Amino acid sequence: MGNLMDLNERGVGGTGFARWTMMTRAAVVLALAAMCGSAAQGQMTAATHAGAADGPWWKHAVIYEIYPRSFQDSNGDGVGDLNGITQRMGYLQSLGVDAIWISPMYPSPQVDFGYDISNYVGVDPQYGTLADFDKLVAAGKEHHVRVILDMVLNHTSDKHAWFVESASSRTNPRADWYVWKDPKGFDAQGKPIPPNNWISGFGGSAWEWVPARKQFYYHEFYKQQPDLNWRNPVVEKAAFDAMRFWLDRGVAGFRLDAIPTLFEDPQMRDNPVEKPGLNAQGDPNLSDMYTSNLPEVHDVIRRMRAMADSYPGNRVLIGETYLPNIAELNKWYGGEKQDELQLPMDMQVGFTNKLDVPLLRQRIKDVETQIGKNHPLLVFDNHDNGRSWERYGDGVHNEAIARLIATLLFTSRSTALMYYGEELGMVTSTPTRKEDVQDPIGITGWPKEKGRDGERTPMQWDASVDAGFSTAAKTWLPVAADYKTVNVKVEEGEPNSLLNWHKKLIALRRDNSALRDGSMTMLDESNNSVLSFVRKGPAGSVVTVLNLTGTEQTVSLDVSGSVTTLVTDVPGLMTGVSLKKMVVPAFGSWVGAVK
Ligand code: NOJ
Numbered sequence: 001m002g003n004l005m006d007l008n009e010r011g012v013g014g015t016g017f018a019r020w021t022m023m024t025r026a027a028v029v030l031a032l033a034a035m036c037g038s039a040a041q042g043q044m045t046a047a048t049h050a051g052a053a054d055g056p057w058w059k060h061a062v063i064y065e066i067y068p069r070s071f072q073d074s075n076g077d078g079v080g081d082l083n084g085i086t087q088r089m090g091y092l093q094s095l096g097v098d099a100i101w102i103s104p105m106y107p108s109p110q111v112d113f114g115y116d117i118s119n120y121v122g123v124d125p126q127y128g129t130l131a132d133f134d135k136l137v138a139a140g141k142e143h144h145v146r147v148i149l150d151m152v153l154n155h156t157s158d159k160h161a162w163f164v165e166s167a168s169s170r171t172n173p174r175a176d177w178y179v180w181k182d183p184k185g186f187d188a189q190g191k192p193i194p195p196n197n198w199i200s201g202f203g204g205s206a207w208e209w210v211p212a213r214k215q216f217y218y219h220e221f222y223k224q225q226p227d228l229n230w231r232n233p234v235v236e237k238a239a240f241d242a243m244r245f246w247l248d249r250g251v252a253g254f255r256l257d258a259i260p261t262l263f264e265d266p267q268m269r270d271n272p273v274e275k276p277g278l279n280a281q282g283d284p285n286l287s288d289m290y291t292s293n294l295p296e297v298h299d300v301i302r303r304m305r306a307m308a309d310s311y312p313g314n315r316v317l318i319g320e321t322y323l324p325n326i327a328e329l330n331k332w333y334g335g336e337k338q339d340e341l342q343l344p345m346d347m348q349v350g351f352t353n354k355l356d357v358p359l360l361r362q363r364i365k366d367v368e369t370q371i372g373k374n375h376p377l378l379v380f381d382n383h384d385n386g387r388s389w390e391r392y393g394d395g396v397h398n399e400a401i402a403r404l405i406a407t408l409l410f411t412s413r414s415t416a417l418m419y420y421g422e423e424l425g426m427v428t429s430t431p432t433r434k435e436d437v438q439d440p441i442g443i444t445g446w447p448k449e450k451g452r453d454g455e456r457t458p459m460q461w462d463a464s465v466d467a468g469f470s471t472a473a474k475t476w477l478p479v480a481a482d483y484k485t486v487n488v489k490v491e492e493g494e495p496n497s498l499l500n501w502h503k504k505l506i507a508l509r510r511d512n513s514a515l516r517d518g519s520m521t522m523l524d525e526s527n528n529s530v531l532s533f534v535r536k537g538p539a540g541s542v543v544t545v546l547n548l549t550g551t552e553q554t555v556s557l558d559v560s561g562s563v564t565t566l567v568t569d570v571p572g573l574m575t576g577v578s579l580k581k582m583v584v585p586a587f588g589s590w591v592g593a594v595k
Helices: 016-043 082-087 091-095 129-144 159-165 233-248 299-307 327-334 358-370 388-392 398-411 438-447 488-492 497-509 513-516
Strands: 062-066 099-102 145-151 209-210 215-218 251-257 273-280 285-287 316-319 377-379 415-417 519-523 530-537 540-547 553-554 563-568 582-584 589-594
Touching: 082 091, 091 129, 091 497, 129 145, 145 233, 159 582, 215 563, 233 299, 285 589, 299 327, 299 563, 316 589, 327 582, 358 519, 377 398, 388 398, 398 497, 398 513, 398 540, 398 589, 488 497, 497 563, 513 530, 513 540, 530 553, 540 582
Parallel strands: 062 099, 062 415, 099 145, 145 251, 251 316, 377 415
Antiparallel strands: 209 215, 273 285, 519 530, 530 540, 540 589, 553 582, 563 589
C-alpha cells in the first residue's frame, strides 16, 4: 500500500471502562482548572488571531479536517452536507481552528466517497450546490475560518467525461489523457495479460482492460479511479483550470490527494518485490519505486505553486505525502528554494503508533532540524487510519494518552492538522459484520482488511437521536455507541473534558509568543520515558513535559527561571512546580512558562 499507512495495523476500540476511569480522574482535577486558566491568561501576549505580522497565516494555523458525509446533515437524508458545515461554523470558531480542509465534495459516483471525481467544478447534489459552497466560504470568513479543498489530481472517476471519451477509442481528442498501455500478450484462453506487475493500493492488478481500445488503463486505486496522464501538458492545464475555479471562489488552498503518485515510470518496469508473503489484500508486497515519488512530479508542483502564489492571501498547498524519510519530505518543500508545497504532511511522527519516546523524539528532531527554513506540518489522525484514540491508547488510559497527543501536536513548532472528533476522543467503530461495510476496501479485504468506516462515523454533537448529526432514521454509517457521553454538548459543560483541553491548548499556542514562534529544543534526551522540550521566544520560554509511560516518572530538567503552570492534567503540578525535580504520574502532561 503506497500511501495509506496502517490499513492492516488497526487498533481495537477503547472500552467504556477506560473512559469511565479517566472521567473520574478528570473530575478530580476539575476544581483546579480555573486556576490553570488564569495562569495561562497571565502569559498571553498581544498576538492576535489574524497574526499577519509574524508570517503567513498557515504557519500558526490549526487546520481541521472535515469528512463532509459525517460532520453535519442539514436535510435529514443521513449524509452530511455543506449547509451542515456552515451551521457548525460557530463551533469551529469556538474550538479555535483557523481553517477547515473539506474532503472531496465534488460530483462523484462515490465509489471512494468523493475521491473519484466526475466533475471538478461543481458540488455533488448530496452535499449541496455551488451557492451553498459560496455561503459556506462567506460564513467561514465571518467566523475567521478559512476553507481548504481536497484536490484529487492523480485520478478521476471512470464516469468523468474525460475518461469516457478517452476510453472510447485510440484516436479521440482525449485518447492520451490517461495511462494506456498495450497488453504484454494473450494467455492460452486469449485473455489479455497486463503490461506489468503493478498492483493497486486497494488490491489486485492496477490494470483494467478496455475492449474498445484493446488496451489496459492504469489505476493506482480502484478500477473506477483511472490515473490521469501527467506527461500530457493538456492534463496539467485542465487540472490547473479546475484549481483556479476554486481559488477564484475564495478557497484558502488545497490538500493534494495522493500527490506523490502523479507519475509512473515511462518504461513501465515491474516494481521489485520488497518482502516475501502477501499483504492484507492478498497481493505480493511490492516496492512502489516505479509508481510513486518520481522526480518529474516536482516540476508540476513548482508550476502549481507559482499559480497559487499568483493569488493574494497566501493560498496554501498541503500534500498528502507518505514518504520514506525526511530528506524526501524536504524535497516536497522545494528544499532551500521553498518553491513547492508550503506544507507537505509529515507522516513520520503521527503514525508511529507507539508511545516510544526515543523514536518520537528522533522523528520530531528530524522534522524540526532537517528541513531548513521550511515549516513542519504534524498530524495524528485522518480519514484513512484508525483513530489515534486506539492507535496510541492502551485501553485503560486512552483519555490521558489523547491529552498527551494533543499537547505534543499543539505545543510543537509546527502547523497542526487535526481530524473532526479527535477533540472529543471519538473512537474507531469498525464494522463487525461484512454486510455493514461501506468502504470498498473493507468489502474486498474482509475479514483481514475491514476498511476505513471505523474512523468515519458521524460527528457526535449531543445525546439526542443520531448524536445531533442527523434526523434520519438511518445514517450512512452508524453513530458510535458512546455518543451519549462522548459528545460536544457534554464535553463543553465539563471544564476538564478532552474538548476543553484542546480549546485551552489551541488558545495558548495562538496567544503565547514562545509557542507561536519560538524555537524548539529537546530536553533531557537520555530519558526514554518522558518527552520534554522547550520553546524559546523573545519574552520567555514554554516547557512541555509528557510522561509517555504507565508508571510515575521523576524528571530533572536543565532549565532555569521561575515556573508557572499553563496547562496540566496533574493536580499536583498546578502550582509550586520545580523543573529540577518534577514527579509526573503515568501518562501525565504538563506545560508551563519559564521566565
Ligand atoms: C488518499 C485519500 O486520503 C483516500 O481516502 C483515498 O481513498 C485515496 N487517496 C484515493 O484517492
